[in-house]
Structure formats: C-alpha cells, structure tokens
Amino acid sequence: PEKTVEGQAGKGGMLQEALYGFKYIFARRGLLGLLLFFVTLNFIIGLSGSLFSPFLLERTNQSSEILGFVTSANAIGAVIGGLLVGLWGGFKKRTNSIFLGEALTGFFLLILFGLGRSLPVWIVAVVIGGIFPIFTNGASQSIWQAKVAPDVQGRVFSARRVIALSVLPITPILAGALADYVTEPAMQANTWLSQTFSWLVGSTPGSGMALQYILTGIAYMAVAILTFIFAPHIRNLETELPDHDQMQKIEVQP
Template sequence: MKRPSLSSGFATFTVIWSGQLASLLGTGLTRFALLLWIYEQTGHATSIALLGFFSFGATVIVSPFAGVVVDRLDRRWVMIGADTGAGLMTVLLFILYSAGGLQVWHLYLTSALTGVFEAFQLPAFTAATTMLVPKSAYARVSGMRSLSTSIAEIGAPLLAGTLLSIIGLAGVMLIDIATFLIAVLALFRVRIPRPDGSAEPTAEPRNTRSDIGAGFRFILQRPGLAGLLIIYAGINLFGALTYMALMPTMVLARSGSDRMVLASVQAALGLGGLAGGLCVSLWGGPKRRIHGILAMTALSFLFGDFLFAIGRGVTVWVVAAFVAAFFIPFMFAANRVIWQAKVPPILQGRVFSVQGMLQRAMMPLGYLAAGPLADHVFEPAMAAGGVLVPFFSPLVGTGPGAGMALMFAGTAILGTAMCVIGYAFRAIRQVEDDLPDHDAALPPDALAA
C-alpha cells in the first residue's frame, strides 16, 4: 500500500465528503417530511420511535458481517453499494406515495433496510479515511464529518418545512433521490488505497466466522477499548430514550403540532453541531481524547437534556438543542481518533463494525422502550390529575408533552452519571496511554484469523 500525499489524500476525502454532504441533506429533507407525515397519521410517540428501533436494530444485527465485507473488498465499492441501496429505498417510498399506497409499515421496512446499508457505509467511510489522511488529521476530518451532519440538520428541517407546502412530499423525495446520485458520482471519481495485506493471498481460504471473531477478539483483549464500548453503549441508550426518539414528538405535543417550531428546534440542533464541528475542525478537540468523550458528553446531557425537560416554549428548546448538539462533535471526533489510532488499518473494517454493533446495541432498546413509556406511563402520569403531577409539575409542567419532558430530566441525570462512571475505571481513563498506536507497535496476533 502506498499512502497518498497529505494534499492528494485530503483532496480525495473532500470529494467524498462533499458527495456525502449532499446526500445527507437530501436524506434529512425526506426524514423530516416523513416524520411529520407519520405523526399526522398516528399522533403517537411510539410510531415515531419505532422508526429508530427498526433502523438501528438492523444496523446492529448486520454490522459484524458488514465489517468482513469492508475488509475484504474495495472500500469505495462498498460505499457505492451502500449509498445505492439507501437511495433505492427512497425510490421505493416515492413510488408507493405517488401511487397512493404508502403506509406506516412501509416506513418501518425501509428504515430497517436503510439501517442494513448504513452498517456497511459507516465503517467503510471511517476505514477509508484512515487510508487517505495522516493520524494528525484524524480529529479534523472527523470534525468535517460532524459539520456535514450539522449542515444537513440546519438546512433540511427549514427547507422541508417550506418545500412541503410548495412541491409536497413527492417533490421532497425526488430531491433526495437527486442528492443520492451526487454522492455516488463523487465516489466514482476517486480511488482509495487498500491497506497492506488486504489484497495478498492467504494460505487458507478466509472464513467469515473467524473474520468476525477477529474483530471481537481485538476489542475483548484490550480492556480499555472494551470498557469504552460499555460506557458508549450506556450513553447511546439514554440518548435514544429521549433525545433521539422523543424530542420531535415532545416539541409537537407542547407546541400544538407547529411544524415550524419543530423545524426551528431541529435547525438549532444543526447550528449547535455546526459550531461544535467547526471548533473540532479548527482546534482538533482536547489533547486528552478521553475528555472529549466523557466530559463533553456529560455537559451535553447535563445542560441539553435538562433544558429540554424544563423548557415550555420554543426559545428554551432552541437553546437546549444548540447546547446539546454543540458538544457531540467533540465526542464523535475523540472516539473516532482513539479507535483509528489503535486499530491496524487491515483490521479496521471488522473492528469498526463490531465496535459499531456493540456501542449501538442498546439503542434499539431505547427506541423500543421510549414510545410505550411516554404513551402509557409518563404522559398519563403527568396529565391533569396524574399521579406524578404533585411531585414534578413545578419542574416540567402538566399536559401534553410533560411526561416526555420528565423523561428528559431522567436522562439528564443518568447520562451524566454514566460519563462520571467512565472516569472511575483506570482502563478507560488511561486508554490512550495503555494501548500503543497501530503504527507504533503491531501485535503479532493482530492479523490472525
């Protein structure tokens, strides 16, 4: 393998990143429009939360197999295939909606299939980045990836809220299809180097089971990485339970289903992420990456979730969204940098896929529990005359959305506590010092299996 120069590698990354940015914007348009559509059809938090359950559930199940594919094949072609599959899901939804046959279960099915494609795309993109830029640039390119997500979060809700009244849901999906084509064409323009040894013949045929096992073994033999995964899984559980699954429903419930209020809150999420992503891109984040994961995530939970809990109007929700999202790029960048630095490139597809599976493993549970807890436990308990009203109404109020607000108060406490627990374990706290970087010392068994 011959690595590209810094300038050519970064130029290649920028081409891929630009295509993915366009695709993210189009996907965000369709997701926001379909979120409004499903809420209008059902009016239940469970219906919206199930979208995340099916998407992340499928990603978790498929991830170990996806990692084997990422390490065996050209990562560019893996990304092309994944983007194409995701784009075809939008084409299918467009056809169903145009024919007047779109139903809620269709969204669950396509969400699951899109989750399958994402299981291939994310580790392939991260592993490809390792081959394109030097270690010193990992944090900054991770910041750029967070920037693209944030730009989509800013633009998509506001554009979708406007476009729905002009071109309707079908028109929004057509724009999404066009942006998917841009992403695929960008990938056709570039070449991504393969890691040393990935194209060499082996003495024995490669076995899928042992390849998957290699990813698990690499992590389990390193307590710092394994512990980091456990903490990250807990963080994702609490994030999925409210921030990801219930925030749109809570805002709609407390604003009288005002789509522009929701669009403003979603845009504030994007602005917060954009500001955080710019800071990471320019600064690189804390020198001690573990602080970027634990301390920054604790701040996001403590201030973002708590403000969502006590807020009863768009002004406080916008501030909460900005604060919560600002710290997330720091967490993403620090986590990616640690893993990219510690895992040999030839193993990154397998290890990153197992990592993704394990750290997202609790998210489907969070999505699955969020809707029933909101609809059948906390919302009735915080309605007028509810059993929890005497205790918590001064904090979160009463009526529609108050029960979900109380759940945000709970995740503010639990998420912060999870981060503090991470600091209590030396293997996690010292993961950067205890484990050598892959380019400093390659374990003799690293290429086993």
C-alpha cells in the first residue's frame, strides 16, 4: 500500500507499533464510538446467546433433533444475508444499515427467540435474525476500510479486534451464572420474578433462560435505538471523518 504520514509515524519498536492501533482509534471519536457500540452489543448478546443449546434442550425435553434444526436454520439465515448483501449492499448511508440491523437483530434473534416455545417460532427467529448481522458487520467493515489508510490497517484492525472481542471470555461465565443461580431458580419458585413474568415465559425448566433472552433483547434494541438518536458522532461518522483516499494529498510522503 501507498505510504502515508500516519503509517510512518506509527513505525518503531514492537511495543510502539502494537500500541499505535489503539492510539489511532482513540484519537478518532467516531471510530471509537462505533467500536464501543459493538463492544456493548457483544456484551449484551453474550449474556443470553451463550445459552443457545441449553435453552433449546430444556425447552424441548432434551431434543437434539430440534437443536440441530434450529442451528441449521440460523446458518441458512446467514447465507441469505450474504446473498442479500451481494445483491443489494444495504443502505447508502452505512450507519443506517448498522443501527436498523442491530435493532432487528435484538428483536428476532433475542426477544422472539426467547418467547418461542415451538420449532416454527424458533426457526423464524433465527432465520430472519441471522440475516441482519451480515448487513451490520459488512457495513461496519466497509466504514473502517474507508476511513483507515491501507498502510496502517493491520495495526488498527488488530487493536479494533482486541477491543471488540474483549468481553467474549466474560459473558459465557456471567450468562451461565445468571441462569444457574438467578433466573432459572427464581422462575421455578414463588418469587417476584416468577409472579411478574411467568405469564410470558412460564415457570418450567428453561423459563429463566427465556427471560434472559427477552431482557437482553430489549436492552440490545434500546442500545441500538438510543445510540442512533443520541450519538450523532457515530450516526454521521461517514461524513464527519474523511475517507483515507481524500486525505492522500496530505498524508502521502513527498
């Protein structure tokens, strides 16, 4: 790739080059905001998404066949999403694809999935819900590739990945602990939680995990909608931060 001033500034020892990606991101409010938006969503979805298999098994009397059907259906949704991205590509303003896609992901993949008590509902939830992450991830990747100069993308994208995935080792532990010690016992006993939500998710094995799916889905949708409304530096990132090719005259070394 063509050398840029920023790329040259990031050169140095191993530690300096490793830290450069983080410095680059933290110096750009829009990119940092977009990254933290996805970190937050990764954390929220991990609090229920980690329970996919145990939830379905509890709800279906340990039916591995239904688990297999739903898992396959989710993969079909991802394939459909990939085809739609190839044919349409999403909204011209890519942040619109991100916010709308994430809100719909929260509804279908978390709320509707948690509400489901039968195979048809779960299949609808995961097929439709599996489409939108392809759009949101594709739109996000396009923004990063447009805004970050090619000769620093390796360092910046590595830092981005470290930050984005930092919550993933934590969420399965938290999700399991919540299910085992809070939501599942509470929904199967005479507690305020079961009195409030048993009409919605029942009070049988799996009801606590269903409630986790629904509550995290509500939180997931809320983060997407509220970020769109109250974070203009993310919503308008594409216009406020120039593309790297528009800065070449400034960045290219003479």
